[in-house]
Amino acid sequence: MRPVIRQLDESAINRIAAGEVVERPASAVKELVENALDAGARRVDIAYAQGGKALVRVADDGFGMTQQDLPLALTRHATSKIDGSDLLNIHTFGFRGEALPSLGAVGRLTITSRVQGEDAASLAISGGRLGEVRPAALTRGTVVELRDLFFATPARLKFLRSDRAEAMAIADVIKRLAMAEPEVSFTLRDVTGGGEGRLVFRADAETGDMFDALRRRLARVIGPDFSENALPIQAERDGIRLTGYAALPTWSRGAAVAQFLFVNGRPVLDRLLFSALRAAYVDVLSRDRHPGAALFLDCDPQLVDVNVHPAKSEVRFRDPTVARGLIVTALRHALAEAGHRASTTVAEATLAAMRPQNIEPPPTPARVYQMDRPSSQTLARSAAYQAPIGFSEQPTGRIEPVLPVSGDHPLGAARAHLHENYIIAQTSDGIVIVDAHAAHERLVYERLKTQAQGTVPSQALLIPDIVELPADEASRLMELAPELARLGLVIEPFGGGAVAVRETPAVLGQINAAKLLHDIVDEIADQGTATLLNTRIDAILSRMACHGSVRTGRQMRADEMNALLRDMEATPMSGQCNHGRPTYVELKLSDIERLFGRT
Structure with missing residues (x-):
């Protein structure tokens, strides 16, 4: 019918x-x-x-x-x-x-x-x-x-x-x-x-200016550790204003559970905005980690359509590239301004790992009489037979001098190099433990990015390295050959799937060219063909930096360690490596004293 x-x-x-x-x-x-x-x-x-x-x-x-x-x-x-006269001029939820x-x-x-x-x-x-x-x-x-x-x-x-x-x-x-x-x-x-x-x-209702009130509210909702490790964000472009807080890369999560985006005060779940947030952290977080942020976009209602979905959880900007670019630029600028600053949660996790699991009450100390205490002369003679505090003895038998701690240096002065990788530095109010490989990886990466704005100096190989690749991977790699040449990596086709490496970036020193090319091919495949070229270049630079950084197992001299600390203090985002891992842990003296029951 x-x-x-x-x-x-x-x-x-x-x-x-x-x-x-x-x-x-x-x-x-x-x-x-x-x-x-x-x-x-x-x-x-x-x-x-x-x-x-x-x-x-x-x-x-x-x-x-x-x-x-x-x-x-x-x-x-x-x-x-x-x-009902204008569905684009909406000022309410x-x-x-x-x-x-x-x-x-x-x-x-x-x-x-x-x-x-x-x-x-x-x-x-x-x-x-x-x-x-x-x-x-x-x-x-x-x-x-x-x-x-x-x-x-x-x-x-x-x-x-x-x-x-x-x-x-x-x-x-x-x-x-x-x-x-x-x-x-x-x-x-x-x-x-x-x-x-x-x-x-x-x-409860918060008072004060916008940023103070928002910080206290975020501490109440997300947690105090977020507000302690978040950077204030404030930027404006083409009539769109961005405010809020974004967490340091070392304060990250295994899922996107700490990401909150608002448009004209309305909570939204917009893929464009979330992808912009992800892009802002692309070279400071590994792919299995997700940043935390609470960002507020405010603009004239005429610039955004909220009448897209009945639940009003999606919006559509008149010019989406402006909104996306504003988030990426503002967050990257804030992360760069943060310098070497690291997350406080890293130190908290370190202290938690140091605390014994089963805490027993300390035994009652035996009474010590004055006659049993060693004299000051005895203590002085005993100290004379002990190695001086400072760096470990070098192969030549020379003891490295102890450098003074300056309040102008947040990362302090190097005191020791342990397990051929970890630098122990003393600050004015605590100690810093630095992962030298991870820290140098970030320094090399930032240096490469700066040089990549022009042309990265290269070094010619006396004998070109011939790298065998599958034909499709070699083809994808050769498509980026002009950009790679600008980055100091000169490659040429060598027949079939073979690629000849003739020059490498000078800043990387001696590297394994074959391994570097394979990593770059993997990065290109992972980023996809639709990714912006600059993002792909940054990913390639990150791979290069990993190959050119200080390798674990190499003993560093005192001047090298202190130079690394000073470079970290002057380099943007040096608090984490290119994969989002922390480059150092700072422990305050008060925290250390609590570990030993001295408070």
Whole structure:
């Protein structure tokens, strides 16, 4: 039979809309809290039961609604936030007017609200059936209570996850909104067992200027270790302003769980912006590590379209290259300005590794009488037979002198070289342990990048190295031959898949050309053909730097070690190697004394 076109009833339309807007309880919480923020709330209290499936309650101290507003608020596409004349000039979280009627179509929704100077009123809607406006008791603001989510569409309940998983999703939504509004107080409670329930999250309103308030809010939401190891970001380009905090590369995660992006205060999950964040850290983090950041892009609403997805989690910029370039440039500049600074969490992990697992109370010290104490003359004679403090004895029998510690040098003065790789340096208030290979790798890389802006000096090989490669890899490599020549690596085809290496970058010294070429081919294949050439060049330079850095197992002299420390202090991003690993660990004297119970 020929299908007949028919108009769906209002109830079916609302249930369909709910499928787009309300995916899970966390979606309902997001919509209700955003409504509270749009209403000027300065305090928002959220409660849920059974992961939000049985109850979601959001109370705020905003402007409220009148008795006449309540029925209209539960009508589709009715909103106070826009007039419909310009869908690009949006200054609020919500604007579609779909959330409340959609929630009322699939659950049992009750709204109680009061406008200052008027009586409070309440209105309920259950499965799309609207009740009557009734008098209510409320001091100010609005309370929205949603019970039995998806009772009208039971099939949707089968797609929800466990109560714990849904509760974690709700907490994640609240934390993101709390970051976007540091001047607003938030509380989140689990009232599954009834009563006041369990406090899951609390963030009191922050005061002070924008950066101070945001830093304290991020410390509360992400953790104090993030704020201690994050760099302030502030930049502007072509009408788009970027602010926020980005973590040092040594403060990274195994997944992208500490990345938060906002556009005009709206939390977004935009692939363009996340790829820009990743690109900014491309030469300071390995591919299995992810940076942490909370970044806020603000611009004229005309420059960004937020009407892309019903959940409003995606946006579309009029000129996406400006937004992406702003993030990459601003973050790379901030990381370069940070210099040698390293993450405090590295030192904390080091101290934790040093602490014994089973701490036993120290034995009671025996009483020592004055007659049993050695005299100062005895101590002096004993010290004369001990090796002086400083570097280990060299093959010639000469003892390296101890250099003074200067407060102008954050990484201090070298004191020893252990296991032919680790430099021990003394600072004015602690010690520094440096991974010489990793540190020199970063120094060589930054030097190569600077030289690559012109032409990197090369050294000709007396006998060219012939490297055999698969034909397709040799072809890809030869496509970049002009750029590699600018970087000091001159190669030529040598028939079949063979490639002849005639010159290598002078800064690398003597290297294994065959291994270098194989690594470069792997890097090209990993970066892909669509990657920007500059990104691919940086990746190749990183590979070159690894081949040209100080090798583990080589004994360094005192002057070499101190020169390396001074270069680290003057080189951008020297706190981590090209793969994101820390190049040094700093331990404060107070921390060391606590390890030995001297405090």
